[in-house]
Amino acid sequence: MSWLNAKRRTAGTFLLYFCAPWKVATEIAVSILLLTATSAWSEPVPGSLDVHWNEGASDCKATPQAPLQVHAYEPQTFMLRQSPCADFEANFLYLLIGSDKALLIDTGAVADPKEMPLAKTILELLPEKDHKKLPLLVAHTHRHMDHRAGDPQFASLPSIQIVPIDLEEVKAFYRFTNWPHEIAHLDLGGRTVDVIPTPGHNPTHLAFYDNRTGILFSGDFLMPGRLLIEDAAAYHESSLRVIDFLKTRPLTHVLGGHIELNTAGRAYRFGSHYHPNEHRLELAREDLAALPAAFESFNGFYARHPNYILSNPIRNLVALAIIAVAVLIFIVWGVRRLLRRRRQHD
Ligand SMILES: [Zn+2]
Ligand SMILES: [Zn+2]
Structure with a gap:
C-alpha cells in the first residue's frame, strides 16, 4: 500500500x-x-355534518324562512341548501376552496337573486388573495335546470368562469378525449378534484371527488331520493366506473344534489315544499357498492332500496298511459253494454 x-x-x-x-x-x-x-x-381532512337541514313547511307563506342555508363542513368546504319553500327541488350546492381557486358545484333551482341570493352568498364566502376575491369556477353535475338555474347570477362577475352545459362543450372544457372512460382533474391550488363521467341519469352527468375531504359529490347520480334513469346501461356502467375509481381511495361521504326520502325511506310527494323527518344527506361506500346489483335486478320501472329508489320516469309514464287507456276502453265497453241491455228491456 x-x-x-x-x-x-x-x-x-x-x-x-x-x-x-x-x-x-x-x-x-x-x-x-x-x-x-x-x-x-x-x-382526508375531517369535517362536521352535524346540521339540521331546513325542511320547508306545509304552509310556506305562513312560515317565512331563509332561502339559503350555509353549513361549513370544514373551513374550506361549504355546503349550501336551498330551502324547500324557495323551490321544491331543495338543491344542495357545494363550495370547495383551494389556495388559488374555488369551485362551486351546481347553482341550484332558483334564478332570481332577490328570491335566492346565491352569488352574493358565495362571494361573501370566498376568501381574498392579493386583495382580490379568489377566482371561482362554476361547474355542474349535469345540465338539468335545477342544477344550473342560478348561473346567470354569476355571468357578469369578474374572475368567474362558468363551465358550459352541452355535452360536447363539457368534454372540451375538461379535455376529455375518451368519454366516459377517463377521469379529468381540477387543480384548485393544494387541492385536486377528480371529475368522473357518470352518464345514466343524464348524458352530461359528472361526479366530483375531492381529494382534500375524501367526499364524492354525486349530484343526481346517487342521493337519498329517486334515481331517475334515462339510460340504465350507461348508469350501471357509471356505477362500476366510480366504484373502481374509489377502490384505492378514502371515501368519507357521498353527498348528492337532493334529499327526497324521509327517515323511513319513503319519498315525499313530487313537488312538495315540506320535508318532515328527512333522511340524512350523506350516503356511504356501501350505498355506492350496492348500486350495480340494484341495476342488475331492476325491473325496468321502479325499485325501492334502503337509501334510494330506482325509477324510470318515461317507462312509468308509458305504463300509466297504457293502464289509463285500458281503463278507458273497459269503461266505454261497460257503458255500451249497459245501454244495449236497457234498449233490449225497453
Ligand atoms: Zn337531474
Ligand atoms: Zn336534480
Whole structure:
C-alpha cells in the first residue's frame, strides 16, 4: 500500500465517519417527509355534518324562512341548501376552496337573486388573495335546470368562469378525449378534484371527488331520493366506473344534489315544499357498492332500496298511459253494454 493510497483510505474513512451521520439524518428526514406526504394524501381532512337541514313547511307563506342555508363542513368546504319553500327541488350546492381557486358545484333551482341570493352568498364566502376575491369556477353535475338555474347570477362577475352545459362543450372544457372512460382533474391550488363521467341519469352527468375531504359529490347520480334513469346501461356502467375509481381511495361521504326520502325511506310527494323527518344527506361506500346489483335486478320501472329508489320516469309514464287507456276502453265497453241491455228491456 502506497502512502498515497493509505492517505486516500484515511481520508475516505474520515469522510465515511464524518458523512454517515449526515447521510443517516438526511435519509430519516426524507423518510419523514415521504411519510407525511403519504399520510396527507391518504388521510382526508375531517369535517362536521352535524346540521339540521331546513325542511320547508306545509304552509310556506305562513312560515317565512331563509332561502339559503350555509353549513361549513370544514373551513374550506361549504355546503349550501336551498330551502324547500324557495323551490321544491331543495338543491344542495357545494363550495370547495383551494389556495388559488374555488369551485362551486351546481347553482341550484332558483334564478332570481332577490328570491335566492346565491352569488352574493358565495362571494361573501370566498376568501381574498392579493386583495382580490379568489377566482371561482362554476361547474355542474349535469345540465338539468335545477342544477344550473342560478348561473346567470354569476355571468357578469369578474374572475368567474362558468363551465358550459352541452355535452360536447363539457368534454372540451375538461379535455376529455375518451368519454366516459377517463377521469379529468381540477387543480384548485393544494387541492385536486377528480371529475368522473357518470352518464345514466343524464348524458352530461359528472361526479366530483375531492381529494382534500375524501367526499364524492354525486349530484343526481346517487342521493337519498329517486334515481331517475334515462339510460340504465350507461348508469350501471357509471356505477362500476366510480366504484373502481374509489377502490384505492378514502371515501368519507357521498353527498348528492337532493334529499327526497324521509327517515323511513319513503319519498315525499313530487313537488312538495315540506320535508318532515328527512333522511340524512350523506350516503356511504356501501350505498355506492350496492348500486350495480340494484341495476342488475331492476325491473325496468321502479325499485325501492334502503337509501334510494330506482325509477324510470318515461317507462312509468308509458305504463300509466297504457293502464289509463285500458281503463278507458273497459269503461266505454261497460257503458255500451249497459245501454244495449236497457234498449233490449225497453
Ligand atoms: Zn337531474
Ligand atoms: Zn336534480
